[in-house]
Amino acid sequence: MNIFIPLIAGILMGYILRRKGRKVNVDAAVSATLLLLIFFMGVEAGKVKIDALWLLSSSVVFAALTIIGSLGIALIVGGRR
Template sequence: MNIFIPLLAGVVCGYLFRRRININLDKPMSATLLLLIFFMGVEAGKVEINALNLFIASLTFAVLTILGSLFFAVLLGGRLR
């Protein structure tokens, strides 16, 4: 909910000032986006994970997803050639 209040305030301000203010915001928006990505990376780097367990879980999930898709393709589509 905290993200919607500034978002709606920005939409209202943009609507009210749409004809009055004409400022090029390309560079400030790019800088803000780069800072946001940087700080997201900093926060992600703080999280400690066990990479081996995560890899095994991801691999298991991927294999089971592929096998399930193949099973239903054969079941619904006919026979395996």
């Protein structure tokens, strides 16, 4: 819920600055914030202990089954020409 307060404050500030005709360049601030967000997401992801081999094998099996299922449905619905 606390994410909505800065969001609404930013919307109101943008609306007020738009009405006054001022143009504020926030590109650098947005880029820096996104880089920090990505960095901290990486830090949090690095803390998680996973079994990488099991995850890789299950992902490959899931991807293969998804492709096979999609091709099967396409052949059933569209037929083979």
